[in-house]
Amino acid sequence: MYKLVLIRHGESEWNKANLFTGWMDADLSDKGIQEALHAGRLLREEQFVFDVAYTSYLKRAIKTLDYVLEEMDLLWIPVYKTWRLNERHYGALQGLSKTTTAEKYGEEQVKLWRRSYDVLPPALTKDDDRNPRYDVKYRDIDDAFIPLTESLKETVVRVRDYWDKEISPQIKAGKKVIIAAHGNSLRALIKFLDNLSSEEIIDVNVPTGTPLVYTLDDQLHPIAKYYLGSEQHIESKIQEVAKPDKIME
Numbered sequence: 001m002y003k004l005v006l007i008r009h010g011e012s013e014w015n016k017a018n019l020f021t022g023w024m025d026a027d028l029s030d031k032g033i034q035e036a037l038h039a040g041r042l043l044r045e046e047q048f049v050f051d052v053a054y055t056s057y058l059k060r061a062i063k064t065l066d067y068v069l070e071e072m073d074l075l076w077i078p079v080y081k082t083w084r085l086n087e088r089h090y091g092a093l094q095g096l097s098k099t100t101t102a103e104k105y106g107e108e109q110v111k112l113w114r115r116s117y118d119v120l121p122p123a124l125t126k127d128d129d130r131n132p133r134y135d136v137k138y139r140d141i142d143d144a145f146i147p148l149t150e151s152l153k154e155t156v157v158r159v160r161d162y163w164d165k166e167i168s169p170q171i172k173a174g175k176k177v178i179i180a181a182h183g184n185s186l187r188a189l190i191k192f193l194d195n196l197s198s199e200e201i202i203d204v205n206v207p208t209g210t211p212l213v214y215t216l217d218d219q220l221h222p223i224a225k226y227y228l229g230s231e232q233h234i235e236s237k238i239q240e241v242a243k244p245d246k247i248m249e
């Protein structure tokens, strides 16, 4: 049996402004920093220990992990950063507000996108300065892997690829793993971990800054999972992300 801990980054400045973020590298808000510190304290109090950590190339997840590991006095463990754990790419919606999105694309289109698993938002054009190709973080990545838009379906493919090749062998080797990532990259992981359909995953929404603890069997199938924290705290975090105008990223 193995334990695996997942944590969605704390609130970012763009979450606070309610803007589509995706691969834009928004920083944590003060509230997001406090969420990360609180998660680290909870994990320390429950005497969790990790041997290795994974996160994305985006600072809101990297810093969440850093604050958690600092609270646990585990800044010394290996941390692997990968674009494959990045948030879902929202294409040309990145940077838009709820009002602008509805004005530009209409309420009906927004309703369709919200409940879809494989519908692509409008793509960035190659010359758009938001194209990850122009970001030094992704300079070593083949053009074929650089997204100009993604649906959750594409996010599942890249997250599963990394899970199968890098993370699951470490867990099977007995390493205690924590993954700090994003709303949709964690939904992608949960989809195949829990063997959920593309309809079931639409309603899954991971609270921010709240450790999700999995117990996995020898084949890495979930036996149990629970959120760490007081019942009241967990309920309030679940309510926070359940609000209809909160994007799941």
Ligand SMILES: Cc1ccc(S(=O)(=O)Nc2cc3c(c(O)c2O)C(=O)c2ccccc2C3=O)cc1
Binding pocket: 018, 019, 020, 093, 096, 097, 098, 099, 101, 110, 113, 114, 121, 243, 244, 245, 246, 247, 248
């Ligand atoms: C920045 C922002 C835009 C729209 C909203 S919303 O109140 O309409 N709720 C909403 C909207 C969406 C989404 C959503 O979860 C949501 O709550 C999406 O998941 C989504 C996924 C891919 C493309 C578009 C969307 C989407 O427009 C909230 C915040």
